[in-house]
Amino acid sequence: xxxxxxxxxxxxxxxxxxxxxxxxxxxxxxxxxxxxxxxxxxxxxxxxxxxxxxxxxxxxxxxxxxxxxxxxxxxxxxxxxxxxxxxxxxxxxxxxxxxxxxxxxxxxxxxxxxxxxxxxxxxxxxxxxxxxxxxxxxxxxxxxxxxxxxxxxxxxxxxxxxxxxxxxxxxxxxxxxxxxxxxxxxxxxxxxxxxxxxxxxxxxxxxxxxxxxxxxxxxxxxxxxxxxxxxxxxxxxxxxxxxxxxxxxxxxxxxxxxxxxxxxxxxxxxxxxxxxxxxxxxxxxxxxxxxxxxxxxxxxxxxxxxxxxxxxxxxxxxxxx
Numbered sequence: 001x002x003x004x005x006x007x008x009x010x011x012x013x014x015x016x017x018x019x020x021x022x023x024x025x026x027x028x029x030x031x032x033x034x035x036x037x038x039x040x041x042x043x044x045x046x047x048x049x050x051x052x053x054x055x056x057x058x059x060x061x062x063x064x065x066x067x068x069x070x071x072x073x074x075x076x077x078x079x080x081x082x083x084x085x086x087x088x089x090x091x092x093x094x095x096x097x098x099x100x101x102x103x104x105x106x107x108x109x110x111x112x113x114x115x116x117x118x119x120x121x122x123x124x125x126x127x128x129x130x131x132x133x134x135x136x137x138x139x140x141x142x143x144x145x146x147x148x149x150x151x152x153x154x155x156x157x158x159x160x161x162x163x164x165x166x167x168x169x170x171x172x173x174x175x176x177x178x179x180x181x182x183x184x185x186x187x188x189x190x191x192x193x194x195x196x197x198x199x200x201x202x203x204x205x206x207x208x209x210x211x212x213x214x215x216x217x218x219x220x221x222x223x224x225x226x227x228x229x230x231x232x233x234x235x236x237x238x239x240x241x242x243x244x245x246x247x248x249x250x251x252x253x254x255x256x257x258x259x260x261x262x263x264x265x266x267x268x269x270x271x272x273x274x275x276x277x278x279x280x281x282x283x284x285x286x287x288x289x290x291x292x293x294x295x296x297x298x299x300x301x302x303x304x305x306x307x308x309x310x311x312x313x314x315x316x317x318x319x320x321x
Contacts, residue, residue, distance in 0.1 A: 006134045006135050006308055006309075007110070007135060007172075007173070007209075007311075008311070009311065010045055010046065010209070010210040010311060011046055011110035011111055011173075011206050011209065011210060012045075012046050012047065012110060013046065013047055013049075013109045013110050013111075014046055014047070014048040014049070014109065014110060014111045014112070014113070014203070014206060015048070015049050015050075015051050015100055015109050015111070015112045015113070015171065016030075016031070016034065016041060016048060016049070016050050016051070016112075016113045016115070016199055017031070017050075017051045017053050017112055017113065017114045017115065017167055017168070018030050018031030018032075018050070018051070018052060018053065018115045019031050019052045019053050019054050019055070019057070019058040020053040020054055020069055020070050020114055020115075020116065020167050021054065021057065021063045021064065021068075021069070021070065021116065021287070022054050022056070022057025022058040022059070022060060022061060022062050022063060022064065023057070023061050023062055023063050023184040023185045024063075024115075024116050024117035024118075024182075024184070025117065025182070025185065025186060025187040025192075026115060026117050026179060026182065026187065026188075026191050026192045026195045027114075027115030027116060027117070027177075027195070028052070028058050029187060029192065030050075030115060030192065030195060030196060030199070031050045031051065031052045031053075031115070032052065034050035035050050035052065038050060040200070041199075041203060043203050043204070043206070043207040044207065045206075045207055045210035045211065046110075046206060046207070046210060048203055051096070051099070051100070053069060053092070053096060053114075053167055054069050054089065054092060056088055056092075057069070057089075061185050063184070063287055064088075064089055065087075065088040065089060066087030066088045066089055066090075067087045067089045067090065068089065069089040069092060069093060069167070070114075070165070070166050070167060071165050071166075072087075072089050072090050072092075072093040072165070073093055073096075073097065073103065073164070073165050073166060073167055073169050073170055074163050074164075074165050075103075075163065077090050077093055077094075078093060078094060078097050078102075078103060082094065093167075096167060096170060097170050100112060100167075100170045100171055101170040101171070102170075103169065103170045108170060108171050108172050109170070109171040109172065110171065110172050110173060111171055111172070111173045111174060111175075111206065112167060112168040112170065112171040112173075112174040112175075113168070113174070113175055113176075113177065113199060113202055114166065114167050114168045114174065114175070114176045114177070115176075115177050115195060115199070116176055116177065116178045116179070117178070117179055117180055117182040117184075117191065118178050118179070118180035118181065118182070118282060118285055118287075119180060119181055119182065119183055119184060119284070119285055119286040119287070120180050120181060120251055120281070120282045120283050120284060120285045120295075121180065121181045121249040121250070121251050121283070122153075122178055122179070122180045122181070122251050122252075122281065122282065123150070123151050123152075123153070123179075123180070123251075124150060124151065124152045124153070124177075124178075124179055124194060124198070125152075125153050125154075125155050125177075125178040125179070125180075125281075126140045126143060126152060126153070126154045126155070126175060126176070126177065126178075127154075127155050127157055127175065127176030127177070127178050128140065128154060128155075128156055128157075128175055128176070128222075129156065129157065129158040129164055129169070130156055130158050131156060131220075131222070131224075131301075131303050131305075133173065134305060134306060134308060135173050135209075135308065136173060136174070136175050137154075137220055137305045138205075138215045138305065138308045139175060139202060139205050139206075140152075140154050140175070140220070141215075141218055141220065141305070142201065142202075142205045142215075143198055143201055143202065143205075146197075146201045147197075151252075153222075153223060153252055154220065154221070154222035154223065155178070155222070155223050155225070155281060155298070156222050156223065156224040156225060156301075157225050158225075159225060175202070177195060177198055177199070179191045179194060179195050181249075183286075184286055184287070209308070209311070210311070212310045212311050212313065213310060214307065214308065214309055214310035215307060215308040216307050217304065217305060217306050217307040218304075218305055219302060219303070219304055219305070220302065220303055220304075220305050221300065221301070221302050222300075222301055222302075222303070223252060223279050223281060223298040223299070223300055223301075224298055224299050224300075224301050225296050225297075225298050226278070226296075226297045226298055226299055227296070227297045228291075228292075228293045228295075228296050228297070229261070229280075229293070229294050229295055229296070229297055230292045230293065230294060231243075231262065231289075231292070231294045232262050232264055232270055239265075240264055240265060241262040241263055241264035241265060241268075241270060242262065242263060242265075242284075243261070243262060243263075243283060243284045243294060243295070244260040244261055244262050244263045244269065244270070245263070246259070246260050247259070247260065247261050247262075247280065247283060247295075248283065248284060249283070250280070250283065251280065251281050251282070251283050251295075252279055252280075252281060253279065253280075254277045254278075254279060255272055255274075255277065255278045255279065255280050255297075256272070256277050257272055257273070257274055257275060257276070257277070258271050258272065259271065259272050260272075261280075261294075262294070274297070276299075278297045278298065278299065279297075279298045279299065279300050280295040280296065280297060280298070281295065281296050281298055282295055282296050283295040
């Protein structure tokens, strides 16, 4: 069951962030476009601003310059004393925290949409911290209903007790859009068009909420991260195998005990040894090789999301004396 931290007043400040990773091109080019022509983001009841999160990495068409920007929005990085030798992305995270936050403060932006691509066959994926974010769950449901013919899955990335670390966590509320498969540094028209439509639908949802629309309770299905799985390795730490052909491109599909997950370079199959069915995601994601992650293991969960009540009408101004 979700808890109820839903907003009690209209959302007034929204940021649409692209280029958190500089080689994920849908968000990069949409952010660049909206910085030149922001009218597409405008809605009557709130301001929506485009942000290019990692300009240096974007200019170099690299995921990052020194370290992963989307892992640096923790208190350890944000509150540490600045130093000239700090990694570029740590300095940039502090700048974004001042622009969009400060994190966990009443002055923070009301909502951040963070735009990403993946090389994995994830299709359209909505990334939230946990089931406890009622507003984000209703937004996910709204986006799913806009195109019911397309799969639009929800991935819950935060482990129990883990501090949030993504750029969207700086705001009071947020959601990540993850579209793939798209190679790093490549721009696919179909995915950019899809991402653009999702952003428009998300902004329309916020507009509906601000106008006093109530949203009923519903049952939500999502995929909650359990753990990460590394590739087979040699004693020296080198790759000893690859994702098995029977697993490749099967993100969100059930992985049952005994199914092959890897194939070593000598041709041996490595089987899944878990006791229960899992649902792998981010299978063979290019950016995760350096992190020692072949895929994330998730569990499919179904939970109740409570109704999102209409905002109370603003009090009428007092009559002039």
